[in-house]
Amino acid sequence: MDNDAPKDDGSILGATLRFKGELTAAEDLLIEGQVVGTIKHSRRLTVGTQGHVKAQIEGHIVSIAGTVEGDVHAQTSVAVMETGHLTGDVRAPSVSIVDGADFNGNVIMDTSKRGRGIGRDTEKR
Amino acid sequence: MARRIMSVFGANGEASAAESPAAAEAAAAPAAASKQSAPLALMTLGKTLVFRGELSADEDLVLFGRVEGSITHSGSVTIALGGVVSGNVVARSITIRGTVDGDVEASESVTVAPSAVLNGDILAPRVSIVDGAEFNGSVKMPPRASAESKKARKPAAPAPRTEPQAPLSDPQAAGILGEQSEP
Numbered sequence: 001m002d003n004d005a006p007k008d009d010g011s012i013l014g015a016t017l018r019f020k021g022e023l024t025a026a027e028d029l030l031i032e033g034q035v036v037g038t039i040k041h042s043r044r045l046t047v048g049t050q051g052h053v054k055a056q057i058e059g060h061i062v063s064i065a066g067t068v069e070g071d072v073h074a075q076t077s078v079a080v081m082e083t084g085h086l087t088g089d090v091r092a093p094s095v096s097i098v099d100g101a102d103f104n105g106n107v108i109m110d111t112s113k114r115g116r117g118i119g120r121d122t123e124k125r
Numbered sequence: 126m127a128r129r130i131m132s133v134f135g136a137n138g139e140a141s142a143a144e145s146p147a148a149a150e151a152a153a154a155p156a157a158a159s160k161q162s163a164p165l166a167l168m169t170l171g172k173t174l175v176f177r178g179e180l181s182a183d184e185d186l187v188l189f190g191r192v193e194g195s196i197t198h199s200g201s202v203t204i205a206l207g208g209v210v211s212g213n214v215v216a217r218s219i220t221i222r223g224t225v226d227g228d229v230e231a232s233e234s235v236t237v238a239p240s241a242v243l244n245g246d247i248l249a250p251r252v253s254i255v256d257g258a259e260f261n262g263s264v265k266m267p268p269r270a271s272a273e274s275k276k277a278r279k280p281a282a283p284a285p286r287t288e289p290q291a292p293l294s295d296p297q298a299a300g301i302l303g304e305q306s307e308p
Contacts, residue, residue, distance in 0.1 A: 011171035014184040021178010021194055027171045037178055 015050045023055075031066070049083050062092075064101075071105075172207060188223070195227075206240050219249075221258075228262075 010028030013019070017033030024040040031051040039045065041059035051066030062074045064084040072078050074092035082100040091108040167185045170176075174190030181197040188208040196202060198216035208223035218233040221241040229235055231249040239257030246262045254260055 011169055011174055011190075013170070014168040014182065016183035017168065018181045019176060019178060021176060021180075023177070024173075024175040025171070025190075026173035029174075033182065 010044075013051075047084070170208075204241075213245075 010030060011025070012030045013033045013035070015032045018035075019033065020036045022038050022040070023035060025045075026042045028044045028046075029041060030046045030048050031053060032048040033050075034052045034054075036054045039053070039055050039057045039059070041057070041062075043059070044061045045057065045059040045063070047053050047062075047064045047066040047068055049065045053067065054069045056070050057068065057072045057074075059073075060075045061077050062072055063079040063081060064072070064086055065081040066083070067085040069087045071088045072086070072090050072092070074090075076092065077094040077096070078090050078092040079095075080086050080097045080101040080103055082098045084098075085102040087104045089106040089108065091110070093110050093112075095107050095109055097103055167187065168182065169187045170190045170192075172189045176190070176192045176194060178194045179197070180192055180194065183199045185200045185202075186196075186198060187203045187205055188210070189205045191209045193211045195212045196210065196214045196216070198214075200216065201218040201220070202214060202216040203220040204210055204214075204223040204225060206222045210224070211226045213227045213230070214225065215230045217231060218235070219229055219231045220236045220238065221229070221243055222238040223240070224242040226244045228245045229243065229247050229249070233249070234251035234253070235247050235249040237243055237247075237252075237254040237258040237260055239255045242259040244261050247264045248267065250266055252264050252266065254264075
């Protein structure tokens with residue numbers, strides 16, 4: 001399960017990147033830098049181990065291996081990895097929190113939407 | 126860290142280089158640079174990315190997406206074909222192949238490629254605008270170049286001092302004209 005690496009056409013926001021504002025994207029994205037603001041995303045979003053995000057996140061598939069402060073709203077799934085730190089609420093049809101992860105917040109699971117994701121889904125994990 | 130990003134990118138770049146010209150451009154840029162210095166960090170911001178706000182970074186940056194706001198960067202920034210920036214760009218060196226609406230300031234150089242559209246001013250010690258580029262704005266080169274040329278000029282021989290209107294004596298003339306003077 002190599003969820004950390006984005007697929008072919010993905011972008012990587014490197015460790016030295018600092019961004020303040022509104023970020024939207026429709027391609028796989030790996031964030032290793034710092035983002036403050038809001039993220040609107042329509043595909044696989046990964047916050048890498050060095051990533052630090054202080055933002056409201058809206059995405060399809062969100063996996064967190066770094067630090068996130070803010071609410072995460074995903075249409076398909078949210079995964080908090082072993083190295084992940086999440087402070088904020090999670091809203092998604094499918095949520096996984098790996099043993100060792102640091103999570104403080106509420107989980108709201110809307111299971112009626114499950115399976116309505118974008119084809120290449122969470123089931124592979 | 127740097128190596129990791131590079132390796133991730135490298136794999137992607139090589140795999141997809143043949144498929145799209147955009148990817149080929151991204152792959153070609155670091156390939157040339159990485160031959161000179163091995164641990165090079167490079168970041169590509171893809172086509173669908175839209176940043177609205179302030180962006181800053183130290184890793185070399187290739188932008189295919191859109192930035193509405195300012196970019197402050199300590200390395201080299203390439204706005205690739207298809208990339209759009211509405212806002213000011215500050216970096217060490219800047220290459221524009223896409224569209225920029227805003228001022229561009231580089232501490233080293235600015236290159237405006239034939240495919241580029243630039244509406245704004247350029248401030249950089251070295252500027253090249255290639256034939257075919259669309260550019261509306263002014264170019265300012267800071268006095269770095271003139272300071273250097275002043276230094277270069279200094280060791281030159283001081284001008285000979287003569288009284289105005291007074292004709293030169295023969296030895297004076299000989300001194301000024303040097304070997305070219307009649308014996």
